[in-house]
Amino acid sequence: MIAVPSAEKYFTLNEIALMSLMGGLVFVMKTALRMPLGIPGHTGIFLVIPVIIGVAIIRKPGSGTYIGLVSGVLLSFFGISGMHVFDVFLYTALGASIDAAGYVFRYRMESVPFGVLAGIAGNLAKMVVNFAVNLAIGVPLVVVAVGAGISSISHVLFGALGGLISAYLVARLIKTGVISRDATGADCNDS
Amino acid sequence: MDLSxxxxxxxxxxxxxxxxxxxxxxxxxxxxxxxPPDRMTPVIDSRETVSFGKSDFNYLSWKYRPYKEPLLIATGGDQKDSPWYLMFVNTNVTPPYGGNPKLGRTGYVRVDYDLHDLAGTAAFHVLALTGSSWRTNRIEGFGSSALFVRGDAEPGTSMGPTTEMTDYNNIQVLPAGVRENPEDTAPYSYYIHFDPASGGLNSLHITRDLSRVKGEIIDTTDQSGSFNLTSSGGPAIDALLLLVAVDEMQPDTFSLSLDMQFIRSEG
Incomplete structure (x- = not known):
């Protein structure tokens, strides 16, 4: 019998379950909350929320990327948005950038500036990858570039609003004891 | 570096x-x-020129064409109790759009047709896919539009292999001239689905006079000419088909040439 060295799993089963649920929640929100606003990036107001909350709870690099990947794969398979299979790149980028923001800000997502910045990072990353995919599939550069400025403003705005809501929700989760934090922001269960 | x-x-x-x-x-x-974009020639507005012979009619139908319930191909004197031979021509041009100019390229599709040795009547109808449901033109009631061209050639004695249409909704339709071949891979086809819960007869029109928003019934003996496919609203069209039907077997010398082009209605 071959002995398999026991290695500590990076994510626990509970964390994987939570991240998968958060990824599924992004997909459900994208499907259910259809607002015909026609403003670029308006879905960022709710898409970043499960990712930020997931990252704030799990507090490990890679958690946001995992959530983004799960939601991207679901959206790609169901093909409900205009980018179809390319959604996996968009949402993985969204998750990865919130991941990076969480790491830089030590997962203090309950703080409004950090939550807002994480939301902006996620929504802007999604926009940039969207532009890259458009260019890759042959959309002329001028068509993509001519809306870049206005589009980035709306992505920042809606990402910031989503981040703001997330910060409020994370703060409430901490206050009610669902997430444990000490005064420095460290997880009380880490010791 | 601190967090602030x-x-x-x-x-x-x-x-x-x-x-x-x-x-x-x-x-x-x-x-x-x-x-300026006016000096550019977008690929999506390229024109499509196609020619067909009698063997390109690949469907046979008794009086009806696709809709959520069978819809007449012709009415009145044209409504014969005889089979019609049908083909669905992919226009392959930018579809007509008559909605909000901020949301799409408004314009229409001009079709130049040239018939040679037509026997009987040729009927032209339009079908379009919008999202998940299809739309077509009506030929009865307010907003009727269609093109009927009458020819005087002697009818032929045979047509190419045809598939008899027995269903008119939720059907796979092959483009003109394409037939199912069990030994070949599945050919490209259109799945025609008219949503029973919604309309679909009020936004697509055929007209020669662009000022007639709802189109017109054109009855002519001109073997060549032009007409326009227009849209008076509704969501953007994803695919546009021209349904051509003839009510007689055509002679071997029959031909139909179509030159289709999207024309912007602004700028």
Missing amino acids: KRAALGFALVVLLLGGFFAVQITAEEWLTLN
Whole structure:
């Protein structure tokens, strides 16, 4: 019998379950909350929320990327948005950038500036990858570039609003004891 | 570095990125000023020229055409108790759009047709896929439109292999001239589905006079001419088919040429 060295799993089963649920929640929100606003990036107001909350709870690099990947794969398979299979790149980028923001800000997502910045990072990353995919599939550069400025403003705005809501929700989760934090922001269960 | 400095740097980076994106946008706008779109020829507006013979009619139907319930191909004197031979021509051009100009390229499709040795009547109808449901033109009631061309050639004695249409909704339809071949891979086809819960007869029209928003019934003996496929609203069209039906077997010398082009109705 071959002995398999026991290695500590990076994510626990509970964390994987939570991240998968958060990824599924992004997909459900994208499907259910259809607002015909026609403003670029308006879905960022709710898409970043499960990712930020997931990252704030799990507090490990890679958690946001995992959530983004799960939601991207679901959206790609169901093909409900205009980018179809390319959604996996968009949402993985969204998750990865919130991941990076969480790491830089030590997962203090309950703080409004950090939550807002994480939301902006996620929504802007999604926009940039969207532009890259458009260019890759042959959309002329001028068509993509001519809306870049206005589009980035709306992505920042809606990402910031989503981040703001997330910060409020994370703060409430901490206050009610669902997430444990000490005064420095460290997880009380880490010791 | 403490967290407040990181936050300040983060916001500064966001402002920097926004400035960069605006610089890209302004550059693109300047480029468009120097190279106006009117001088460009978008690929999507390229015209399509196709020719068909009698063997390209690949469907046979008794009086009806696709809709959520069978819809007449012709009415009145044209409504014969005889089979019609049908083909569905992919227009392959930018579809007509008559909705909000902010949301789409408004315009219509001009079709130049040229019939040679037509026997009986040729009926032209339009079908379009919008999202998940199809739409077509009506030939009865308010907003009727269609084109009927009468020919005087002697009818032929045979047509190519045809598939008899028994269903008119939720069906796979092959483009003109294409037939199912069990030994070959599945050919490209259209799945025609008219949503029973919604309409579908009020937004697509055929007309020669563009001022007639709802189109017109055109009855002519002109073997060549032009007509327009128009849309008076509704969602953008994803695919546009021209249904051509003849009520007689055509002679071997029969031919139909179509030249289709999207024409913008603004600018």
